[in-house]
Amino acid sequence: MASKVKxxxxxxxxxxxxxxxxxxxxxxxxxxxxxxxxxxxxxxxLTSSQLIASEAIPSGVVKALLYPGAVGKAIINRKPIPKYNKLLETYNMKDLKRYPITTDLQHIEVLAGSYLAVAGAIIGLVKSRRLGFFGMLLLIWGLHKDPRSSKGHPSFKYYKDAIFICYPTMSIAVFSAFLSIKDDVKKIVSCFKWTFLKSKYK
Known part of the structure; x- marks a missing residue:
């Protein structure tokens, strides 16, 4: 039984x-x-724009992160695949240093959640970790609590339609991030197995 659960x-x-x-x-x-x-x-x-603006890592690494999505979007929208050396222009990520970083730090939960989600997706290919799941939860929390989306905020009229969560795709992403945690999945499978055996031999 233990081997099947594993x-x-x-x-x-x-x-x-x-x-x-x-x-x-x-x-x-x-x-x-x-x-x-x-x-x-x-x-x-979100992660790539922040990395480019802060110059934390070379732009070539950021372009490598962005390129799979750029190719996928081009294929789905039936548009030409963007050139690799023009990728930052395609994403409007040129000259991002002119924007103050303090505006990003006001929404640190959203930024931190994005960083953790990207890191968790990479690490999850090699080893089971909770990083991606925690990142998604932090991201959702940050989007919900953003002060600009509250009626009392001066920017509410402008931002009320700018901040939005796509629940169908977000739900799948959160659910898959949770199920990628092997230890937790093992406990869930064990519970289901034990419940099934109890009902079978009653």
Whole structure:
């Protein structure tokens, strides 16, 4: 029984981690949020724009992160695949240093959640970790509590339609991030197995 539980947990977490990676790296829209490039719809866009602006890592690394999603979007929208060396222009990520970083730090939960989601998607391909799941929860919390979306805020009229969560895709991303945690999946499978055996031999 223990071996079957371990096998099922491995299969589920392996599949879920690949689904989560697909959602993050192929930039499936999960939300809408005002950012440095105008409007961000994925954790990858938020993370990449911040990395470019802060010059934390070389732009070539950021372009490598962005390219799978850019190719996917081009294919889905039946548009020409963007050139690799023009990728930052395509995403409107040129000259981002002119924007003050303090405006980003006001929405630290959304930024931190995006960073953790991207890092969790990468690490999840190699080893089961809770990083991606915590990132998604932090991201949702930050989007919900953003002061600009509250009626009392001076910018509410402008931002009321700018901050939005796409619940169908966001739900799948959060669910797959959770199921990619092998230890937790093992406990769930064990519970289901034990419940099934109890009902069978009653």
């Amino acid at each position: 096998v099922w947990a491995t299969i589920i977490s392996f599949t879920a981690s690949r689904i989560f990676f697909f959602f993050i790296f192929f930039q499936i829209p999960l939300f809408r949020f005002p950012c440095r490039i105008g409007k961000c719809t994925t954790p990858m866009e």
